[in-house]
Amino acid sequence: MATRLTKPWRPVDEIEGVLKGHLGVYQLANADDEIVYIGFAGGASLYGLKGEVSERVAELEDATQFRVEITASYMSRWRELMMVHIADTGESPRHNPPVKLGRMSPGHS
Amino acid sequence: MDLNLTEEQDMIVGMVRRYVREEILPLEFDLDPDADELAPEDKERLVEITKEMGLYGLGIPPEYGGPEIDLVTQTLISMEISQHRAGLYAPCYGTFGGAGLAQLFEATDEQKERYLFPTLRGEKRGFFGLSEPSGGSDPARAIQTKAVKDGDDWIINGSKLWISGADRADYGLVFARTDADKGRNGVTCFIVDTDNPGFHVRRIVHTLRSANYATELQFEDMRVPSTNILGEVNRGFAIANDRLTRQRIPYAAGCIGVAIKAQEMALEYVPQRETFGAPLSSRQAIQWMLVDNEIDIKQSIWITLDAANKANRGEPFRKEAAMAKLVATEAAGRVVDRSMQMFGGLGVAKDLPFERWYREMRIRRIGEGPNEVQRHVIARELLGASLR
Numbered sequence: 496m497a498t499r500l501t502k503p504w505r506p507v508d509e510i511e512g513v514l515k516g517h518l519g520v521y522q523l524a525n526a527d528d529e530i531v532y533i534g535f536a537g538g539a540s541l542y543g544l545k546g547e548v549s550e551r552v553a554e555l556e557d558a559t560q561f562r563v564e565i566t567a568s569y570m571s572r573w574r575e576l577m578m579v580h581i582a583d584t585g586e587s588p589r590h591n592p593p594v595k596l597g598r599m600s601p602g603h604s
Numbered sequence: 605m606d607l608n609l610t611e612e613q614d615m616i617v618g619m620v621r622r623y624v625r626e627e628i629l630p631l632e633f634d635l636d637p638d639a640d641e642l643a644p645e646d647k648e649r650l651v652e653i654t655k656e657m658g659l660y661g662l663g664i665p666p667e668y669g670g671p672e673i674d675l676v677t678q679t680l681i682s683m684e685i686s687q688h689r690a691g692l693y694a695p696c697y698g699t700f701g702g703a704g705l706a707q708l709f710e711a712t713d714e715q716k717e718r719y720l721f722p723t724l725r726g727e728k729r730g731f732f733g734l735s736e737p738s739g740g741s742d743p744a745r746a747i748q749t750k751a752v753k754d755g756d757d758w759i760i761n762g763s764k765l766w767i768s769g770a771d772r773a774d775y776g777l778v779f780a781r782t783d784a785d786k787g788r789n790g791v792t793c794f795i796v797d798t799d800n801p802g803f804h805v806r807r808i809v810h811t812l813r814s815a816n817y818a819t820e821l822q823f824e825d826m827r828v829p830s831t832n833i834l835g836e837v838n839r840g841f842a843i844a845n846d847r848l849t850r851q852r853i854p855y856a857a858g859c860i861g862v863a864i865k866a867q868e869m870a871l872e873y874v875p876q877r878e879t880f881g882a883p884l885s886s887r888q889a890i891q892w893m894l895v896d897n898e899i900d901i902k903q904s905i906w907i908t909l910d911a912a913n914k915a916n917r918g919e920p921f922r923k924e925a926a927m928a929k930l931v932a933t934e935a936a937g938r939v940v941d942r943s944m945q946m947f948g949g950l951g952v953a954k955d956l957p958f959e960r961w962y963r964e965m966r967i968r969r970i971g972e973g974p975n976e977v978q979r980h981v982i983a984r985e986l987l988g989a990s991l992r
Contacts, residue, residue: 496810498807498808537636537637537638538636538637538638538954539635539636539637539954566810567814568810568811568814568817569638569814570636570638570639570640570814570815571808571810571811571813571814571815571817572808572810572814574808574817575807575808575810575817578771578808595772596771596772597770597771597772597805597819598771598772598798598805599771599805599806599807599808600804600805600806601805601806601807602804602806
């Protein structure tokens, strides 16, 4: 399993048609493909990924693209994506509040 | 063996039970069903409570500031603090503290200053690095990570798998082969700082449990000074083995706590839930599930307390610890499964804790030595040299 999420970005106006109520993780990006938020739809999320992504996009003006990964291991996968992002860029995505995470040096997968 | 709790044990168990029900369970209503951490302000507040209770730092010897509580009582406490949704892998969300890496109590004075005391003060975290991609059940033979002496240092190369907490740790105990020809007598334990340039957390290993994940580590020409050897060169396996044996008792107790809670929930539910005009509790099929749960729980409790009692008296307890781990993990798995069945659709929903317990409990038959290995340990104790 790859550590990074590498699926193609989709415009946020496709959320309604593409996403369902699954558990999973997601990334939001701006028009320059810069990741601005990493989130998850967990067991307490109303309407799963569809609900979470829609809600976050409505809050973040610069989030114009999204991609998701459906997984029941949403908590560990979310932490992994956050740690990989920090390893790659040196910081959390701009809209993620500060959170205590571990350190990773994930290589290129 | 006296099967009654002492007055003091009864008081402590009651106090811990109230703490779990009044402080931990209400917080879980607002947490994600797979959460393994509390908000920092909640954790700080609760740690103050466990300190006031005199129970913070369970497992830390009294001479290092831990509470003076015997192993049997500690086991009873372990059965209480796992009685909530996250209880199996995050009992009370760590608010009782812990001994960290107990092997460090045998460290040199300098090692204690650098690693043990900061850990006991909550300033540093450690991990235990034994299992490898080549296998975790037979670590003495499976360890392929190599350490080669270079002047006053050792150069370590290799990898570890299924290592919990390494990504957040400041240091870890890494077991490496220092003599290729000596099997279990060729393994050495090194204390390794995680800011060492040769230390890498390569990935998270996603499993049935979403929180408290494991990691895969890689060591690339990791230079470690000889002063960071814990114990003696080539004597590391004894350190690992001691830890594996001791850990089996609280491991079993945690499973029992979850089973107790599952049975309690089932007993509350079945008289209320009606099907075909009668409560579930009137059905013999349900009654027998409750009976089987009760028997599973009781036998697990006594076998686990027997192991704790032997360890507490300083007697050999390898066989008893293996029996506790084996019986409790299998029995608790059955109890959670039956309780889930009694709750029907609700049992598999994330609204209730059963689905998390079901997933996490399955791991317990494999973690800390698969149950087949426990059977092997017990057989070896029974048959002695004739089995070797």
